[in-house]
Amino acid sequence: MKTALITGANKSIGFEAARQLLRLGYYVYLGSRDAHKGQQAADQLRAEGLTQVEPLLLDVTDSASITAARAALGQKTPVLDVLINNAGILGGMSQPALTTSLTTIREVFDTNVFGVIEVTQAFIDLLRESVAPRIVNVTSGLGSLTLHNDPSWKYYAVKGAAYQPSKAALNAYTIMLAYELRDTPFKVNAVDPGYTATDFNHYSGPGTVADAAARVVKAALLGPDGPTSQFFSDDNAPETGISPW
Structure with missing residues (x-):
């Protein structure tokens, strides 16, 4: 049986x-920073008949x-087949480049970038098995530097000093x-789930969680x-599914 770990998995897309x-x-x-919410999520899935969780x-x-x-995971399984780095934060809706505090930027990067790196490094040995x-790595279409510099892009005006740079860094x-894992069986990719209606964006997105x-x-x-080594985004590139970086 294959195994998967998903961070930030107690709600929404995860x-x-x-x-x-x-x-x-x-x-x-189900990776969750809140033990109670993680248990509730697992219980809900089990109630649906999905017991392998x-x-x-x-x-x-x-x-x-x-x-x-x-x-803890090493005591449960010697092998991890899938790691989905899904946990992420927005850092607020308005992030002007000249006034957004370094505290906010660091907080966003701690979750969206450094958290991904540390989790990946911690679990890589189980993945190698x-x-x-x-x-x-769950990213955002807003992480595309190429498109952010294109005035014709539909999200061109959606700029921010914390969230967007964090996803570009991711x-x-x-x-x-x-690249480091290029000569191994690993597949490592970034995925933009699309502008989705979740509490992350006050349910403003048109896409569904499913x-x-x-x-x-x-x-x-x-x-x-x-x-x-691809950046998948149906939103940024509906014809090819591959977004420019």
């Missing part, structure tokens, strides 16, 4: 991605929590990680001939 992987026969560990206490901004989560390991890390999660899961299921 939770739905867990549901979809469970329906495909995976055993899923359990919560894992994991705060991606806390090194001690990451270390403890790695130790898989015959087909997959790492999916994309850059994805490229570096994929569709967003399906994009993430698709990258987790890539076969041996599938791509690596």
Whole structure:
């Protein structure tokens, strides 16, 4: 049975991605920084008949929590097949480049970038035990530097000094990680789930959580001939599904 760990999985896209992987026969560990919410999420999935699931206490901004989560997961399974780095924060709706505080920017980067790096480094040994390991970094279409410099882009005016740069940095890390793992069975990709209606954006997005999660899961299921080091975005590139960086 294949195993998957999803960070920030007690709600929204992470939770739905867990549901979809469970329906495909995976055993899923729900990473959650709140033990009670993680348990509630697992209980809800079990009530739906999806029993191959359990919560894992994991705060991606806390090194001690990451270390403890790695130790706990290592006692449950010797192999991790899929890591979905889904946990992320917005940092507020208005982030002017000249006035957004460094405190806000650091807070966003701690979760969206440094948390991904530390979690990936902590669990890489379990992933190496898989015959087909997959790492999916959940990014945003707003992380595209190319499109942010294109006045014709539909989101050109949606600028921010914390969130957008954090996702651009995450994309850059994805490229570096994929390159380092290029001669292995790993597939490492960044996935933009699209502008989705969640509490993350006060439910302003037009997309559904089910569709967003399906994009993430698709990258987790890539076969041996599938791509690596890609920025998947149906929103940015509806014809090809591959966004410019």
